[in-house]
Amino acid sequence: MAFKPALVIVDVQEDFCPPNGSLAVPGGRDIVPTINKLLSLPFAVKIATKDFHPQDHISFASNHPPPNNVPFESMITIKNPENPDETEETRLWPDHCVQGTKGSELLPELDISQVQHIVEKGHDKRVEMYSAFADPFTKPNISRSNLAKLLSDAHISDVYVVGLAADYCVKFTALDAQKEGFKTWVVGEATKPVDDSSIPGVYDEYEKVGVKVIGQDEVFRKVNEHA
Template sequence: MASADGFKPALVVVDFQEDFCPPNGSLAVTGGRDIAPLVNSLLALPFAMTVATKDWHPQDHVSFASNHAPPNNKPFESVTIANPHNAAETETTRLWPDHCVQGSKGAELVPELDVAKVQHVVEKGQDRRVEMYSAFKAPFDDPVVAQSGLAELLREGGITDVYAVGLAFDYCVKYTAIDSAKEGFKTYVVGEGSRAVDPSAWADVERELKEKGVTVVSADGEEVKKVKDLGAA
């Protein structure tokens, strides 16, 4: 559905998966499961497109600490990863416990999520050689290594605005929103619909998002009301 002014919004639910949620997730975000009612209330709105993304890692993924030799195999510590096609392009990233392995229980979307209202599921992080927080692409550009097809999906749907929620605010939600803005979509993160790995970083992440052209908004704010109003058009 689009408004008379061409406003055609999409909702992207980022990585709302078992491994990112208490009580049993291997990389559980505190309060991660608590966003379900808010996310479902957004899914019930007249978005023109709804997408859920999933971390979908092979067992030998580079982000798993277990796949590195000691002493550089400690979860939550940083390593440098090079573009597999260009060793001069590198990124510093954190290592994590094994999580969201393809086909595992931990990779499943949480049962609280109203998947009947999700039109598309986009899998990411499938290339074992690179980290991929963003639901659009891996961080390397020279050359690009891995893309999910999300940008094309949104463009094919005529989407103008992207609203992001999910897990986690300071990692996959942040980088998905930044890449959404880079791709030319007006982009918002609905704050109540996300949780952070490090809650103390929230204000810093919000500032970084603003610098990148992304606005953190409230579920009760004008930006979400604009979506609600599509149902009355």
């Protein structure tokens, strides 16, 4: 397949950024200038994703009884609503990116004028959905966005992933992009993690499945030379 790249910008939203985000990733806003530079490149498709939760979402600590409802600390087991034998362990979070709130909005400094599609995720209150493609359940899958279709319909060969957070939604989006059959790259300088110490483990997961971490200079060279 001919090289035809897409840029996927994951969850660059107010609630994931200082100073007021309820689940602020340290330095979350600092990556926007780099993302805006990447947006100036001739990617075939440019897509931004958004966490877009209902107020009663299962990942919110506030929706669980004490004592197992401490944001960032408590873990719960989520059962597949259509197959209780399939389960996922997940961390509980502060309320974040609730539909219709300021926290769910993309950052105003992000150059949205360059973005062709916005993909919303995390609508289903019953399941966690870090990946912008789908929730983690497979037997059956419960919630799926139109991201794979957007990329396939545009005949995309390579997906470049940036955004927040490097150890959660960026990671699972990149892994799923590779699983969907796209050659997948994560632009290191254009992501930030919740926990810096998690990144070596994230990169190990990438290596196992063929996701590559790339520098912005290499992205500029590669995308421009194929334009």
